[in-house]
Amino acid sequence: MTFGLGRMRRALRHLGSARVPAGSPRATAPRSRWRRRAGNAARMVVALLLVGGVYAAVAPGVQANVASQPSAEDIAEGKAIYDASCITCHGRNGQGVEGRGPSLIGVGSAAVEFQVATGRMPAARQDAQVERKPPRYTREQAQAIGAYIQSLGGGPELPDETDEQIVAGGDIANGGRLFRVNCSSCHAFGAGGGALSSGKFAPSLANSTPRDVWAAMLTGPQNMPVFGNNQLSPQEKRDIAAYIYTLQTDPDPGGWGIGRLGPAAEGVAIFLIGMVALVLATLWIVGKQQ
Amino acid sequence: MSPRKRRFEFARVPAQIGQDLDERLGAATLLRRALNKVFPNHWSFLLGEIALYSFIVLLLTGTFLALFFDPSMTEVAYDGSYTPLRGEMMSQAYATSLHLSFDVRGGLIMRQMHHWAALLFMASILVHMFRVFFTGAFRKPREMNWVVGVLLFWLGFFEGFAGYSLPDDALSGTGLRIATAIILSIPVIGTWTYTSLFGGEFPGTEILPRLYIVHVFLIPLLLLGLITVHLALMVKQKHTQWPGPKATEHNVVGVRMVPGFALKTTGFFLLIFGLIALMGGLVQINPLWLFGPYKGEVVSAASQPDWYVMFLDGSTRLMPDWDLTIGPYTIPAIFWPTVVLPGVLTMLAVFYPAIDRRIYKDYEAHHLLQRPRDVPVRTALGMMAISFWLVLTISGGNDIVAEKFDISLNAMTWAGRVGLLIVPPIAYWVTYRICLGLQQHDREVLAHGVETGIIKRLPDGRFIEVHQPLADGHLEYAGTPVPKKMNKLGALGPAIRGFFFPIEKPAPPPPAVTPVSPADAPRELEEAPPKY
Numbered sequence: 066m067t068f069g070l071g072r073m074r075r076a077l078r079h080l081g082s083a084r085v086p087a088g089s090p091r092a093t094a095p096r097s098r099w100r101r102r103a104g105n106a107a108r109m110v111v112a113l114l115l116v117g118g119v120y121a122a123v124a125p126g127v128q129a130n131v132a133s134q135p136s137a138e139d140i141a142e143g144k145a146i147y148d149a150s151c152i153t154c155h156g157r158n159g160q161g162v163e164g165r166g167p168s169l170i171g172v173g174s175a176a177v178e179f180q181v182a183t184g185r186m187p188a189a190r191q192d193a194q195v196e197r198k199p200p201r202y203t204r205e206q207a208q209a210i211g212a213y214i215q216s217l218g219g220g221p222e223l224p225d226e227t228d229e230q231i232v233a234g235g236d237i238a239n240g241g242r243l244f245r246v247n248c249s250s251c252h253a254f255g256a257g258g259g260a261l262s263s264g265k266f267a268p269s270l271a272n273s274t275p276r277d278v279w280a281a282m283l284t285g286p287q288n289m290p291v292f293g294n295n296q297l298s299p300q301e302k303r304d305i306a307a308y309i310y311t312l313q314t315d316p317d318p319g320g321w322g323i324g325r326l327g328p329a330a331e332g333v334a335i336f337l338i339g340m341v342a343l344v345l346a347t348l349w350i351v352g353k354q355q
Numbered sequence: 356m357s358p359r360k361r362r363f364e365f366a367r368v369p370a371q372i373g374q375d376l377d378e379r380l381g382a383a384t385l386l387r388r389a390l391n392k393v394f395p396n397h398w399s400f401l402l403g404e405i406a407l408y409s410f411i412v413l414l415l416t417g418t419f420l421a422l423f424f425d426p427s428m429t430e431v432a433y434d435g436s437y438t439p440l441r442g443e444m445m446s447q448a449y450a451t452s453l454h455l456s457f458d459v460r461g462g463l464i465m466r467q468m469h470h471w472a473a474l475l476f477m478a479s480i481l482v483h484m485f486r487v488f489f490t491g492a493f494r495k496p497r498e499m500n501w502v503v504g505v506l507l508f509w510l511g512f513f514e515g516f517a518g519y520s521l522p523d524d525a526l527s528g529t530g531l532r533i534a535t536a537i538i539l540s541i542p543v544i545g546t547w548t549y550t551s552l553f554g555g556e557f558p559g560t561e562i563l564p565r566l567y568i569v570h571v572f573l574i575p576l577l578l579l580g581l582i583t584v585h586l587a588l589m590v591k592q593k594h595t596q597w598p599g600p601k602a603t604e605h606n607v608v609g610v611r612m613v614p615g616f617a618l619k620t621t622g623f624f625l626l627i628f629g630l631i632a633l634m635g636g637l638v639q640i641n642p643l644w645l646f647g648p649y650k651g652e653v654v655s656a657a658s659q660p661d662w663y664v665m666f667l668d669g670s671t672r673l674m675p676d677w678d679l680t681i682g683p684y685t686i687p688a689i690f691w692p693t694v695v696l697p698g699v700l701t702m703l704a705v706f707y708p709a710i711d712r713r714i715y716k717d718y719e720a721h722h723l724l725q726r727p728r729d730v731p732v733r734t735a736l737g738m739m740a741i742s743f744w745l746v747l748t749i750s751g752g753n754d755i756v757a758e759k760f761d762i763s764l765n766a767m768t769w770a771g772r773v774g775l776l777i778v779p780p781i782a783y784w785v786t787y788r789i790c791l792g793l794q795q796h797d798r799e800v801l802a803h804g805v806e807t808g809i810i811k812r813l814p815d816g817r818f819i820e821v822h823q824p825l826a827d828g829h830l831e832y833a834g835t836p837v838p839k840k841m842n843k844l845g846a847l848g849p850a851i852r853g854f855f856f857p858i859e860k861p862a863p864p865p866p867a868v869t870p871v872s873p874a875d876a877p878r879e880l881e882e883a884p885p886k887y
């Protein structure tokens with residue numbers, strides 16, 4: 066950034082000097098301090114505008130492929146549900162209530178859809194982590210609440226894609242690579258979940274829909290970090306969601322997967338199935354012997 | 356051509372062949388001894404055989420795997436039939452493991468059978484060891500075979516770890532990474548051992564071919580040699596046996612090798628083979644396609660070793676981060692739970708027969724086994740060791756326990772730390788008391804008889820339970836099970852033969868027991884002295 070800025074400034078200075086006709090008295094006369102400073106400031110402003118403009122045009126914006134504009138009825142329906150169910154903890158107009166629930170202004174509709182559609186909100190109680198449970202509202206209702214919260218102060222939004230579209234557009238090989246580097250350290254290789262410190266945990270992804278996965282990456286619910294669009298581009302999010310969908314739907318080729326929990330479950334299995342069966346066999350053999 | 360015409364007798368052919376062979380090899384003496392070997396009838400004597408037979412399954416399936424596996428660490432792009440890994444760069448070892456799993460006919464079931472057989476091998480070694488320990492079978496003259504058994508456990512341990520590391524998936528690479536940290540933590544020789552094992556820095560390109568030759572040649576050869584020694588010593592020193600009818604310190608009561616035991620044990624081998632094949636076909640183990648190729652930046656949650664290594668993972672998780680700094684040198688905390696602890700545990704196991712001699716001041720040779728209740732100190736020490744090991748093993752998977760049972764991981768760690776110190780003494784005390792209680796109950800039944808469940812009211816209003824004495828005179832405890840139920844004394848009538856369903860008609864029920872009254876009670880039913 067600074068490097069780019071410096072280069073830009075040098076280029077501008079060059080331009081500036083070229084505008085002045087060579088040999089004119091102004092070019093040779095020592096310029097006053099104030100004029101020089103004003104000129105520098107002007108060039109600085111132009112440079113910043115240029116850099117910012119180029120960056121905004123090139124970089125993947127948060128606004129990339131956002132949802133279509135919600136209708137006024139959606140917002141009204143969302144507000145109705147909000148006023149009935151959410152207002153106790155999140156307060157009037159989503160401003161939050163001290164000691165109960167945080168402000169929702171600026172969290173965006175993606176976070177609301179994730180929390181409500183997976184049943185985490187409304188929460189039963191304050192805890193190390195809010196648990197997934199059977200959802201209280203349908204996904205449409207969750208999206209309506211999301212539209213209302215979005216209307217309060219903006220924030221990250223999910224793209225206007227269905228689960229099928231997300232899965233169809235993803236590259237599972239790339240998704241698998243990204244999953245192993247970014248997700249498996251908490252959710253484990255089989256997406257079965259894992260423990261974090263002090264009662265927190267990365268939940269199992271067995272029931273997460275591609276939209277939920279996308280929303281979780283975009284908003285970082287509970288103890289999950291945010292994977293913004295400048296860290297994982299929308300296409301990479303699509304890849305990861307498609308890979309997780311593959312994990313959920315692919316049958317285990319080796320038989321019963323014992324929860325895909327790894328060697329710990331296998332150790333339990335060899336004693337509970339293998340050793341128990343064989344000790345019974347020894348009893349049988351010796352029992353037949355007499 | 357001999358002019359004499361010999362009549363060909365078909366029935367004499369086997370004997371003639373045997374005669375000819377013996378004249379050339381002189382094997383009859385050895386063979387007679389082997390064929391006549393007597394095996395005692397008790398289920399616990401078959402536990403070691405599970406290890407032997409799963410080792411045979413390991414050799415068979417392992418040979419199949421070796422035909423298709425290539426331990427090379429050359430980077431290749433995967434283009435097999437598992438779509439989620441297509442185009443991924445990986446070592447040749449991992450690529451051939453995937454090939455073996457998805458594109459070789461029968462490859463996946465062979466791989467899974469090999470892995471299940473490995474887990475079963477170690478599990479049966481452990482259970483067999485428990486049997487030998489708790490019954491006192493390791494006592495003089497069998498101490499050497501006990502030590503050979505401990506060595507076999509550790510060989511199996513390293514063999515299993517080498518095999519676990521070979522596929523070069525993210526899980527095995529993580530395990531190998533932890534192993535390097537353990538080797539590096541050893542003072543003075545750690546760094547040198549590490550660089551010479553890996554031929555430079557981890558992971559390099561040397562380690563897998565080296566582990567491969569260790570896994571398929573060196574350790575199996577040692578295992579085979581030591582198993583031979585283990586069995587030869589068992590034949591030479593003969594089996595131990597439970598005290599019982601006709602069993603003494605100078606004989607073995609049971610079934611001869613041929614024909615009885617050979618048939619049983621062949622059947623058992625096929626049963627074990629069948630069980631391993633069933634598990635290999637029905638229960639998924641080590642789904643290495645989910646782990647992906649090993650990359651330094653990939654560490655999954657729930658990265659655990661196989662169960663027999665998990666106690667060391669647990670000890671590492673419980674160990675506080677106490678680095679010891681002496682001048683310019685540091686001994687990292689991981690040195691204590693992963694090098695010193697297994698070293699101490701191994702030494703304790705190796706020297707336990709000597710310790711046991713001191714505890715019981717018994718330096719004699721023994722061929723009759725002891726019931727665990729009759730040696731409460733040894734039994735309690737054994738339970739203490741098992742509980743210590745269990746706390747460590749559960750701690751090795753404490754993240755999974757924490758996640759599945761909604762417990763804080765920190766709480767699990769602290770429970771493990773505290774539990775490691777207080778659970779073994781509690782296990783010792785509880786076991787010791789249970790042993791004494793069982794001993795006392797044995798003596799009580801011998802003195803007063805079996806409880807009949809018949810309550811009698813005496814004329815003065817007292818209630819007493821009628822006991823069935825075992826004999827007329829005084830009975831001495833003989834180290835054998837004492838009958839505790841009327842059914843054991845034949846109250847049920849003869850047992851109906853048949854294991855799964857009766858193969859004979861049940862005998863007519865015995866005549867109804869005469870109602871108990873002081874007048875017409877059967878003579879052998881005596882009253883126990885009332886207890887106050």
